[in-house]
Amino acid sequence: MQARVSANPCKEKLIARIQKRRAVVGIVGLGYVGLPLALRFIEEQFHVIGFDVDAEKVRRLRAGRSYIKHIDAARIRQAVRQGFTPTTDFALARRADALIICVPTPLDSHREPDMRFVIGTIESLAPHLRRGQIVSLESTTYPGTTDEELAPRMAARGLTIGRDIFLVFSPEREDPGNANFCTRTIPKVCGGFTPDCLDVGVALYGQVIDRVVPVSSTRAAEMTKLLENIHRAVNIGLVNEMKIVSDRMGIDIHEVIRAASTKPFGFVPYRPGPGLGGHCIPIDPFYLTWKAREYGVHTRFIELAGEVNSSMPEWVVEKLAATLNTRGRAVRGCRVLVLGIAYKKDVDDPRESPAVELMELLRARGAKVSYSDPYFPKFPAMREHRFDLRSVPFTPAAIARHDVVLIATNHSAFDYKLLRRHARLIVDTRGVYTKPGRNIVPA
Numbered sequence: 226m227q228a229r230v231s232a233n234p235c236k237e238k239l240i241a242r243i244q245k246r247r248a249v250v251g252i253v254g255l256g257y258v259g260l261p262l263a264l265r266f267i268e269e270q271f272h273v274i275g276f277d278v279d280a281e282k283v284r285r286l287r288a289g290r291s292y293i294k295h296i297d298a299a300r301i302r303q304a305v306r307q308g309f310t311p312t313t314d315f316a317l318a319r320r321a322d323a324l325i326i327c328v329p330t331p332l333d334s335h336r337e338p339d340m341r342f343v344i345g346t347i348e349s350l351a352p353h354l355r356r357g358q359i360v361s362l363e364s365t366t367y368p369g370t371t372d373e374e375l376a377p378r379m380a381a382r383g384l385t386i387g388r389d390i391f392l393v394f395s396p397e398r399e400d401p402g403n404a405n406f407c408t409r410t411i412p413k414v415c416g417g418f419t420p421d422c423l424d425v426g427v428a429l430y431g432q433v434i435d436r437v438v439p440v441s442s443t444r445a446a447e448m449t450k451l452l453e454n455i456h457r458a459v460n461i462g463l464v465n466e467m468k469i470v471s472d473r474m475g476i477d478i479h480e481v482i483r484a485a486s487t488k489p490f491g492f493v494p495y496r497p498g499p500g501l502g503g504h505c506i507p508i509d510p511f512y513l514t515w516k517a518r519e520y521g522v523h524t525r526f527i528e529l530a531g532e533v534n535s536s537m538p539e540w541v542v543e544k545l546a547a548t549l550n551t552r553g554r555a556v557r558g559c560r561v562l563v564l565g566i567a568y569k570k571d572v573d574d575p576r577e578s579p580a581v582e583l584m585e586l587l588r589a590r591g592a593k594v595s596y597s598d599p600y601f602p603k604f605p606a607m608r609e610h611r612f613d614l615r616s617v618p619f620t621p622a623a624i625a626r627h628d629v630v631l632i633a634t635n636h637s638a639f640d641y642k643l644l645r646r647h648a649r650l651i652v653d654t655r656g657v658y659t660k661p662g663r664n665i666v667p668a
Contacts, residue, residue, distance in 0.1 A: 565634025
């Protein structure tokens with residue numbers, strides 16, 4: 226998209242710096258979203274400052290080490306050689322021409338938006354904001370966040386948004402573990418606080434993303450991200466409910482999905498599982514349902530899908546317990562090996578993983594729980610879950626020692642033929658096994 230002609234010298238100067246690769250880019254939050262974006266800007270010869278409150282992350286990056294599986298350490302070392310500056314010092318934000326915020330937006334204990342990371346970040350940046358900068362929020366949030374939370378704090382610095390400083394919302398669209406897409410090839414939605422803000426945002430992202438999709442406002446961009454993720458959450462809720470019905474009827478839901486997928490129009494396959502995981506799908510719908518209440522709207526359809534998805538771990542544990550009961554065993558005292566604790570296949574991200582919820586439920590029922598996951602030699606530090614465990618080696622002896630193996634995350638690294646030979650009982654929540662067996666129970 227070509228920038229509109231305007232009599233805004235601050236805007237034109239900033240766009241010129243961006244297009245000539247002279248702009249300094251600051252990425253705030255160096256996790257699964259921020260770090261790939263930082264590397265992408267570096268690949269296009271921008272100088273990047275990476276901000277994070279986690280001093281250990283900063284130390285590892287400075288040493289040329291990666292803490293994310295799909296990002297090779299060689300890319301980090303090359304970035305550092307090219308001038309990548311990881312830091313915990315937010316005063317360096319004054320050096321940046323562009324500040325891109327990629328921090329978490331979780332839910333609180335009441336399943337309402339927890340905005341402390343976004344608000345804390347903009348308040349940390351505010352003393353260092355100056356004329357001629359652009360601030361972009363990428364964190365998934367409710368419509369109105371950029372206008373209601375960021376804009377007033379920026380304006381309080383005496384800067385006029387759209388004239389002196391620029392503000393956009395451009396939601397992240399990372400999909401860790403998906404080899405078909407990367408940061409550069411995933412189209413980037415961008416909405417501006419003003420038309421001039423949008424022009425600067427499009428110019429910034431247009432240097433590193435193949436296609437930038439402008440929308441009319443920050444609120445439209447915020448809603449776009451929510452629609453994308455709610456679409457997935459609702460359809461996953463549907464197929465999870467279909468799984469429960471099919472199980473009761475003795476029908477293999479995975480066979481049904483494969484058959485339905487042969488229809489060349491009007492059907493998109495979604496896969497059932499033990500629940501929803503990751504930072505987006507289990508959380509984002511509740512950002513909209515919370516904000517919708519402010520407008521007197523009850524989002525019944527979205528909330529119903531959330532209820533179905535959040536109930537799946539309980540359903541899986543009930544299925545496991547019922548299966549054990551038919552074999553004269555109880556959950557209490559049973560040795561259960563949970564296979565995979567990442568939220569999805571072949572990633573090293575445990576955020577909101579249903580596998581961890583399953584472990585909690587099993588432990589509460591008195592089971593002796595262990596896990597095996599090649600991406601987590603030790604159980605990761607998590608805000609809400611604590612297990613003093615190390616990953617069990619995936620060996621015939623270790624498998625045979627357990628009464629039940631619960632497939633929670635179907636990593637490619639696991640040898641499922643070996644598992645079938647040595648496991649006493651397998652509870653399969655991911656449809657790994659397409660043929661039934663005496664020791665295999667779909668769940």
